[in-house]
Amino acid sequence: MGKPPTTLRDIARSLGTSIGTVHRALHDNPGVSAGTRAKVLETAKALGYRPNLAARYLSSKKTLRISVNTLQGTTSFWDEVRAGVREEAGSILLENVEMEFRTCPRLGEGEEAALEAAVREQVDGIIIFPSRPQSLRAAMRRAARAHIPLVCVATDAPNSGRLGIVAVDTLVSGSIAADLMGRFLGPRQGEIAITVFDMAITEHAEKYSAFESTLRSFYPNLRPLQPIEDHDDEQEAYEKCRKLFDEHPDLAGIYVTTEASMPVLKAAHDATLLDRLTIITTDLFPDLVPYIRSGGVVATMYQRPRAQGQMALRMLYEFLVEGGQRSNEVTLAPHLVMRGNLDFFLRRQSKESVSQSIREKSRELAEDFA
Amino acid sequence: MGKPPTTLRDIARSLGTSIGTVHRALHDNPGVSAGTRAKVLETAKALGYRPNLAARYLSSKKTLRISVNTLQGTTSFWDEVRAGVREEAGSILLENVEMEFRTCPRLGEGEEAALEAAVREQVDGIIIFPSRPQSLRAAMRRAARAHIPLVCVATDAPNSGRLGIVAVDTLVSGSIAADLMGRFLGPRQGEIAITVFDMAITEHAEKYSAFESTLRSFYPNLRPLQPIEDHDDEQEAYEKCRKLFDEHPDLAGIYVTTEASMPVLKAAHDATLLDRLTIITTDLFPDLVPYIRSGGVVATMYQRPRAQGQMALRMLYEFLVEGGQRSNEVTLAPHLVMRGNLDFFLRRQSKESVSQSIREKSRELAEDFA
């Protein structure tokens, strides 16, 4: 079965050379000729060499610095993401990660500067929310060229050289929202609206596309309208919704894919449509709770920010420490929250933060002694 | 900031003793007097000693043996659970776990023998599906007394001394099923049935309770019937359903909480009720797919077997290696699968198995050389 793994010494012995040379060859360090380097690489592969991470960490004791560049945010979404990152970092058994949080106050404000600061300070990896992917692309490319792996959360940045992406599965989200809308409304005719952040963002275009196509395939009685872009601007969202409500008197439902559900709800309320519309929202935060409880919001798609943070850190850490290419596109299925299970979700959230604080306490007390 | 962590040597120095003594004291090894042991423990706590896991593993090189006692199963559920366990084990960076799979052919058949075999062979930890908790309790207690930590998957075994439990959140599942049932059926009157495995199992009683109470609170037009117990027996499920359909002509919907949805569907088909009933099932497996696609099953609650396997192994490993008490009750929220997002879920499943095989390939090639 388990024959002992090959070590640096094995490689050295088999080549009649020394550990130091093998080490230098495997790490592209200077001080080794091209010929021997090639031979080392070859026999390393032949012997199936895999570095012993415990020994590596024990010897070098260098810690990985990871910058987490996210948003302050108006809801608790980003707090949860950061909590997930922290939690996952706390459960790494070799405690060789240091976290640096760089938080932008508002959408897109200073995110490029924050990224450049992280790159300048030579962090080992970056978790980033690219709120404006196209304007951040250049800076992300620079990071990639500096060999700093970069994982996107929540929103992808195509062609940016990023290592990976963690986000909610937009196709599942959009499609399930459409399915629910169709089933909730039953056979009756009507128009369905959808609000997105900006159709230029892949995720939002995909959500719309999945929503629209599912609706079209299975619920021909419901006609999807063109998406409304709110750009996360409360004023803009409110006004566009009022206009929408005026222009489409037979609107039956609306699917809010962004965090900005409050202005939509306010608009619906002001147009006295709150109880006539079937509203499906996104995410879960305190302001939304009463609407779900009262039925004004029939369902919300919880995007599991904590899980997103956890997965992002995990992906980055595994890359940094194992070097291998894991599956670098993680898409999470959303959780469905309705009034019946709302309390359970709120309980889960609070339990999680409690168990986390307990855990940190016990860390301080530090009673291992296994 | 980061002052260097305290080591065994630090403790020894501060007590004027030696590393060996400190080590023996911390591990309750013989050869150290009660007095010095107490002093060692005291100053270890005072200095905030935490063992360096990398050094520990490097030095001892002992691997943890973990037994996974599950079911063959009729659906792919348990295959997925095992895949999740394997996947998580593969991503442990210190590669110090060995897995032993003990799989029972049928429900409850030989599960006690399998557990005792694992205990006899002195494994370091066990992941188990206690299909009959009460008849397994004694054996589980023995395992606990032998200091073998034990994590339950899918079903809990109360008062068994188990370390932890990973399962789907039954309250969320039951409640969301009721909410969907209520919304799908709209204002019309009717009776709602629910099938469970056995009301003596906590999980199933909880699912029923959540289902029933949500239905009662929000949808008074729907009357929940007494639960049908199928004991995972296809014949029993079929016959009880036929009887149910005969006796309740105004049945509007049925929520199947067990894996045995096929006999229910067959019964509904044979009673020509398939298109008049609103059916919500549990889990996702090939035989179910055509029913979801055709709308015969309106929604299914996917219990995320792979995630359950992952979490179970993670919980056990963290306990074994860190010794600390983490949150030992993990409940996962189910994923909702409907015809619109069915393909995405099937795609996700296949992608996961693909990415896993890719990963194993790349492991073999073993090109670390970071």
Place this chain on the structure above:
DNA sequence: ACAAGTTCCGTTAACGTTTACGGTTCGGGC
């Protein structure tokens, strides 16, 4: 031709823990 520098490579001391072995001291038994 000799010093100085370069390039390549071997050696060795860490890192913190485990484990086996050797050494004290003490108390009894002959």
Place this chain on the structure above:
DNA sequence: GCCCGAACCGTAAACGTTAACGGAACTTGT
């Protein structure tokens, strides 16, 4: 008196990797 075992404790060699140092051989400049 001496020997023996038990109980306690110190020492040192591993584990596999990293990083620093030193040395040999070979090129260059004068």
